[in-house]
Amino acid sequence: MGERMISATDLHHAYTRQEVLRGVSLHLDPGETLVILGGSGSGKSTLLRVLCGLLTCDAGEIRVEDGRCLREMDEREREKWRMGVGVVFQNAALLGSLSVFENVALPLRMHRNLDEPELKVLVEDLLGQVALDGAGSKMPQELSGGMRKRAGLARALAMNPNIIFYDEPSAGLDPVSAGRIDRLILERAQSGTAQIVVTHEMGSAFRIADRMVLLHQGHMVAEGTPEEFQNSSDPRIRQFIEGGAEGPLEESAS
Missing domain, CATH: 3.40.50.300 (P-loop containing nucleotide triphosphate hydrolases)
Incomplete structure (x- = not known):
């Protein structure tokens, strides 16, 4: 083991x-x-x-x-x-002032030195993994509860925990x-x-x-x-x- x-x-x-x-x-x-x-x-x-x-x-x-x-x-x-370590909180804990894309990108911007094209590819891939393709431009309040949870999971996956x-x-x-x-x-x-x-x-x-x-x-x-x-x-x-x-x-x- x-x-x-x-x-x-x-x-x-x-x-x-x-x-x-x-x-x-x-x-x-x-x-x-x-x-x-x-x-x-x-x-x-x-x-x-x-x-x-x-x-x-x-x-x-x-x-x-x-x-x-x-x-x-x-x-x-x-x-x-x-x-x-990735954490998915009960209420998803998305920042309401940021788009879904920027919420998922946040840990990458904080901890990885990526240019914008690289960042875009990574975030879109993460959103695809949780079946949120095309949702990056939406604000958290526009999402259903299930979609917010999935966006929170995408953010938790960002650093490949x-x-x-x-x-x-x-x-x-x-x-x-x-x-x-x-x-x-x-x-x-x-x-x-x-x-x-x-x-x-x-x-x-x-x-x-x-x-x-x-x-x-x-x-x-x-x-x-x-x-x-x-x-x-x-x-x-x-x-x-x-x-x-x-x-x-x-x-x-x-």
Whole structure:
């Protein structure tokens, strides 16, 4: 399998006095799609932000593919590592004052010394990869929710990342648009990109995951393959998959 892309041990994180991650340990292997499941307030989005370096955990350790500890990197080393990471945010996080083309071009303008013809070819190729051919001149507010998510993915792909993180990529989308996002995630997996996907959409999770973890109130309470989850008799897994109102997964206050 080779070196792990991410190895996280005993992660803790709190907002004010509310602890939202309570001793989470997990790993991501090369080329793997890991899906993080959990209800609202389970800590899954916080975990994603800690893993991709947007938040620094209060305790615990994250090591990346070369064995270095993320916390121990200086700012230059951390920035270099982040350049190999793509993040697709829940709301796509496109800049409303820039066209779709300029949103996708932004990381290339910041980190690559390209002339305009080279930049144009690269951005148009990225838009083509996410089925947004011809949409570069549009403004973000002219796009549907699914198109905005795909534009966010094109921007995340701009620096040819080794790892892509997705925060609720199909949230708020109709089934057809959500299916398109799932297909794009599967295409990235086939190209060998390691991916971490936060979601509560079970249909999507079973389609795209190589492995799953379930968070509840900041704890990782289950881990396994999609088949293992589907066949599990663990009442926590069964309740989450079936959407039961009653069971061991009490509603979280965080």
